[in-house]
Amino acid sequence: xxxxxxxxxxxxxxxxxxxxxxxxxxxxxxxxxxxxxxxxxxxxxxxxxxxxxxxxxxxxxxxxxxxxxxxxxxxxxxxxxxxxxxxxxxxxxxxxxxxxxxxxxxxxxxxxxxxxxxxxxxxxxxxxxxxxxxxxxxxxxxxxxxxxxxxxxxxxxxxxxxxxxxxxxxxxxxxxxxxxxxxxxxxxxxxxxxxxxxxxxxxxxxxxxxxxxxxxxxxxxxxxxxxxxxxxxxxxxxxxxxxxxxxxxxxxxxxxxxxxxxxxxxxxxxxxxxxxxxxxxxxxxxxxxxxxxxxxxxxxxxxxxxxxxxxxxxxxxxxxxxxxxxxxxxxxxxxxxxxxxxxxxxxxxxxxxxxxxxxxxxxxxxxxxxxxxxxxxxxxxxxxxxxxxxxxxxxxxxxxxxxxxxxxxxxxxxxxxxxxxxxxxxxxxxxxxxxxxxxxxxxxxxxxxxxxxxxxxxxxxxxxxxxxxxxxxxx
Amino acid sequence: xxxxxxxxxxxxxxxxxxxxxxxxxxxxxxxxxxxxxxxxxxxxxxxxxxxxxxxxxxxxxxxxxxxxxxxxxxxxxxxxxxxxxxxxxxxxxxxxxxxxxxxxxxxxxxxxxxxxxxxxxxxxxxxxxxxxxxxxxxxxxxxxxxxxxxxxxxxxxxxxxxxxxxxxxxxxxxxxxxxxxxxxxxxxxxxxxxxxxxxxxxxxxxxxxxxxxxxxxxxxxxxxxxxxxxxxxxxxxxxxxxxxxxxxxxxxxxxxxxxxxxxxxxxxxxxxxxxxxxxxxxxxxxxxxxxxxxxxxxxxxxxxxxxxxxxxxxxxxxxxxxxxxxxxxxxxxxxxxxxxxxxxxxxxxxxxxxxxxxxxxxxxxxxxxxxxxxxxxxxxxxxxxxxxxxxxxxxxxxxxxxxxxxxxxxxxxxxxxxxxxxx
Ligand SMILES: Cc1cc2nc3c(=O)[nH]c(=O)nc-3n(C[C@H](O)[C@H](O)[C@H](O)COP(=O)(O)OP(=O)(O)OC[C@H]3O[C@@H](n4cnc5c(N)ncnc54)[C@H](O)[C@@H]3O)c2cc1C
Ligand code: SF4
Ligand code: SF4
Numbered sequence: 001x002x003x004x005x006x007x008x009x010x011x012x013x014x015x016x017x018x019x020x021x022x023x024x025x026x027x028x029x030x031x032x033x034x035x036x037x038x039x040x041x042x043x044x045x046x047x048x049x050x051x052x053x054x055x056x057x058x059x060x061x062x063x064x065x066x067x068x069x070x071x072x073x074x075x076x077x078x079x080x081x082x083x084x085x086x087x088x089x090x091x092x093x094x095x096x097x098x099x100x101x102x103x104x105x106x107x108x109x110x111x112x113x114x115x116x117x118x119x120x121x122x123x124x125x126x127x128x129x130x131x132x133x134x135x136x137x138x139x140x141x142x143x144x145x146x147x148x149x150x151x152x153x154x155x156x157x158x159x160x161x162x163x164x165x166x167x168x169x170x171x172x173x174x175x176x177x178x179x180x181x182x183x184x185x186x187x188x189x190x191x192x193x194x195x196x197x198x199x200x201x202x203x204x205x206x207x208x209x210x211x212x213x214x215x216x217x218x219x220x221x222x223x224x225x226x227x228x229x230x231x232x233x234x235x236x237x238x239x240x241x242x243x244x245x246x247x248x249x250x251x252x253x254x255x256x257x258x259x260x261x262x263x264x265x266x267x268x269x270x271x272x273x274x275x276x277x278x279x280x281x282x283x284x285x286x287x288x289x290x291x292x293x294x295x296x297x298x299x300x301x302x303x304x305x306x307x308x309x310x311x312x313x314x315x316x317x318x319x320x321x322x323x324x325x326x327x328x329x330x331x332x333x334x335x336x337x338x339x340x341x342x343x344x345x346x347x348x349x350x351x352x353x354x355x356x357x358x359x360x361x362x363x364x365x366x367x368x369x370x371x372x373x374x375x376x377x378x379x380x381x382x383x384x385x386x387x388x389x390x391x392x393x394x395x396x397x398x399x400x401x402x403x404x405x406x407x408x409x410x411x412x413x414x415x416x417x418x419x420x421x422x423x424x425x426x427x428x429x430x431x432x433x434x435x436x437x438x439x440x441x442x443x444x445x446x447x448x449x450x451x452x453x454x455x456x457x458x459x460x461x462x463x464x465x466x467x468x469x470x471x472x473x474x475x
Numbered sequence: 476x477x478x479x480x481x482x483x484x485x486x487x488x489x490x491x492x493x494x495x496x497x498x499x500x501x502x503x504x505x506x507x508x509x510x511x512x513x514x515x516x517x518x519x520x521x522x523x524x525x526x527x528x529x530x531x532x533x534x535x536x537x538x539x540x541x542x543x544x545x546x547x548x549x550x551x552x553x554x555x556x557x558x559x560x561x562x563x564x565x566x567x568x569x570x571x572x573x574x575x576x577x578x579x580x581x582x583x584x585x586x587x588x589x590x591x592x593x594x595x596x597x598x599x600x601x602x603x604x605x606x607x608x609x610x611x612x613x614x615x616x617x618x619x620x621x622x623x624x625x626x627x628x629x630x631x632x633x634x635x636x637x638x639x640x641x642x643x644x645x646x647x648x649x650x651x652x653x654x655x656x657x658x659x660x661x662x663x664x665x666x667x668x669x670x671x672x673x674x675x676x677x678x679x680x681x682x683x684x685x686x687x688x689x690x691x692x693x694x695x696x697x698x699x700x701x702x703x704x705x706x707x708x709x710x711x712x713x714x715x716x717x718x719x720x721x722x723x724x725x726x727x728x729x730x731x732x733x734x735x736x737x738x739x740x741x742x743x744x745x746x747x748x749x750x751x752x753x754x755x756x757x758x759x760x761x762x763x764x765x766x767x768x769x770x771x772x773x774x775x776x777x778x779x780x781x782x783x784x785x786x787x788x789x790x791x792x793x794x795x796x797x798x799x800x801x802x803x804x805x806x807x808x809x810x811x812x813x814x815x816x817x818x819x820x821x822x823x824x825x826x827x828x829x830x831x832x833x834x835x836x837x838x839x840x841x842x843x844x845x846x847x848x849x850x851x852x853x854x855x856x857x858x859x860x861x862x863x864x865x866x867x868x869x870x871x872x873x874x875x876x877x878x879x880x881x882x883x884x885x886x887x888x889x890x891x892x893x894x895x896x897x898x
Pocket of ligand 3: 243490494495496497498499500501502517533534535536537538539
């Protein structure tokens with residue numbers, strides 16, 4: 001019923017074998033996917049048995065099943081949250097009608113575009129993280145990296161299924177193209193900027209999983225509200241997996257802070273040079289990484305005013321975060337929202353129609369959520385008696401998309417001249433020296449229960465296993 | 476945890492704010508909306524959570540798997556929990572009240588589960604099961620659980636509702652048959668479902684769902700019809716005997732044919748009957764605790780007709796009088812060589828009061844060999860108060876014969892052979 005059929009070539013809970021043409025099309029796509037995984041997936045990890053979580057059903061008791069699995073044998077499949085027969089459209093112009101089980105003709109192009117954009121980010125992060133396996137700070141972390149990677153891979157499957165099942169030939173072509181673009185590739189880069197940035201070291205990885213996968217959470221939450229029911233159900237289940245990715249980021253940075261704080265207390269110093277000499281990452285460097293990943297990620301939400309966002313919402317394709325829990329009219333025709341713009345060298349807020357500002361609404365929800373987590377990071381410092389506090393930079397800092405693109409703004413929100421920016425940029429964004437220093441700490445630690453010097457062990461193990469559990473069996 | 480759990484210690488389900496990443500997965504998963512959040516924390520409402528464990532596996536951090544022993548009048552409110560930065564330390568539980576170890580060992584998942592189900596008497600819908608096994612018998616069929624949740628309940632139609640206690644008695648116990656139409660609702664004997672009574676409580680919130688054990692076997696009250704039955708006692712007084720009209724039981728007892736009810740479930744994955752042909756079953760119950768016993772007995776009776784059951788059934792059933800004993804007539808019609816029935820009546824005119832534990836002791840000679848056979852499973856269901864008495868009686872049966880009870884008790888638990896469900 002809710003189980004996932006693992007005896008099939010492509011495990012699924014969508015009765016794939018009942019649609020032979022679709023099954024054949026996806027089985028045709030599968031070898032290309034596996035080829036992509038071989039070439040672009042985690043480097044030099046093809047033979048390890050990794051303690052992975054696999055879904056055996058999409059119900060609470062079945063979707064987190066742990067076992068050692070050989071990475072390339074991981075069974076990627078198609079899992080949708082159970083259908084709720086009575087779901088109604090709950091926002092936009094069609095509010096109150098039954099949700100769509102098929103893509104309506106007039107919305108096909110837009111839906112396809114949304115799905116392709118979402119789908120494009122999934123393999124991108126695998127590509128960006130490809131080299132990290134060689135420098136993991138522990139078995140525990142290596143395992144988490146692989147878990148994130150296989151699930152990003154599965155999220156690609158989720159989108160490819162939708163493209164194949166609901167978008168005919170165009171859908172099949174788009175699905176193929178998802179494997180042809182590659183992160184950072186000069187000729188065919190990934191669609192969104194942040195997914196062409198490098199994730200060169202583990203601090204960057206934690207920041208990425210904290211900030212950028214949280215973008216994923218907000219996008220998926222907005223899509224989980226969609227009137228196109230298959231999309232809503234797909235993304236609903238993806239969200240359960242996405243939560244782990246954010247956990248890797250949040251706890252990863254926490255552990256880096258914990259370790260730095262310990263050494264600060266041991267050596268009784270705040271001097272970055274002394275801390276670097278002791279082999280831990282100084283807090284200003286962590287702050288610069290944070291500034292970078294935060295600002296690049298909030299660009300992912302798109303332009304602050306967008307007629308596409310309005311169309312997506314009004315036509316019921318993409319809702320807001322927690323749409324169902326909000327108490328307004330869910331049509332938003334008469335509402336306004338405040339967005340930033342620069343006038344005479346000053347940032348100021350202007351009112352614009354809410355529908356056009358929905359990207360900004362989602363970005364602001366994201367910002368609230370991220371800031372709360374940064375507050376939790378600061379608790380680590382607080383507990384260790386350290387006065388330094390991490391901060392998220394101003395929303396207008398280092399933006400490349402929308403009205404604020406290219407405008408120079410300090411982390412505090414002061415508009416700057418190009419010269420002023422240049423004079424301080426190295427205080428705000430990671431410098432080549434910062435990156436070189438962090439890179440110098442990256443060395444592989446794989447003995448069970450051992451951790452690199454720059455990061456503290458986690459509080460609890462995966463699935464409550466002990467910290468020195470053999471999360472990976474290197475064969 | 477050999478001793479029964481005293482009734483004033485509860486295991487409160489809490490989220491560790493230091494580990495939780497506020498990902499919302501648990502809130503999304505909880506079938507009965509026991510989890511909520513504010514800008515600061517995710518918290519569990521102790522008035523709603525029934526320790527079903529659905530939220531535990533999907534939590535990516537393990538933050539949700541915390542169970543703190545607290546005295547029931549000192550449970551942490553949601554307001555308390557919203558304000559936390561760290562989990563509070565364990566409360567001082569007075570000596571003699573501690574219900575076993577706080578689950579500190581990360582690998583003691585099993586123990587955590589059992590512990591988590593400890594008595595929480597002021598809360599709704601919380602069976603006490605900790606004195607017994609936290610695993611089902613080895614041969615039990617695999618149950619479906621939580622198929623229908625708060626977010627997607629099912630509607631069933633009442634197709635029967637009649638009284639199964641004497642008309643002139645105080646206790647109004649009813650046999651209610653519910654039909655699920657074409658909605659798939661697979662159940663096993665020993666599982667329960669929960670029903671939402673219509674309307675709202677004093678605070679204007681919709682009433683919580685109440686649990687009821689299924690009284691019919693897996694293939695339905697009427698075989699191969701998609702229905703099941705419940706045994707519901709009309710609650711007219713509270714536990715102290717003061718007048719109090721139970722919200723859900725009165726609603727159910729007053730239902731008419733063709734009325735519809737809102738249901739979630741099924742629940743329960745350990746109080747399940749063995750499935751091998753030579754299994755013996757000892758059933759100990761009072762009042763509506765007879766519901767799962769009726770289900771199991773009827774299952775065995777149907778199997779017997781196909782020659783697929785060869786074990787022994789032994790029943791200890793407590794009530795005040797014969798006429799207050801649900802299903803008395805049908806029960807008496809069962810063949811004596813099929814089921815060994817022992818009725819403990821506490822208010823029968825002109826006879827001394829007898830309780831189930833007295834009868835267990837009296838029948839020690841027959842109970843002992845059954846207890847010692849690995850093919851025997853024991854089920855206890857009914858009022859919370861019977862737990863201690865039954866355990867002591869079982870202990871007496873074993874120790875009086877010079878056998879080590881502690882050892883056997885541990886074995887019964889680890890083999891999934893001793894099961895409690897009291898409420
Ligand atoms: C796993 C499980 C299985 C259950 N199976 C059955 C079953 O098969 N048949 C059945 O009738 N009930 C069963 N119950 C109990 C049932 O869930 C309700 O608690 C009961 O029907 C009372 O609910 P109410 O809404 O009528 O009373 P409420 O409105 O919740 O309570 C009214 C008052 O009565 C008190 N009270 C509640 N229950 C009882 C009781 N049983 N005896 C005396 N006072 C009580 C309360 O403390 C309160 O003061 C089961 C409970 C659990 C946890
Ligand atoms: S244990 Fe069950 S009822 Fe309690 S919070 Fe978790 S899912 Fe909800
Ligand atoms: S699922 Fe776990 S980590 Fe996520 S909000 Fe709930 S308790 Fe926190």
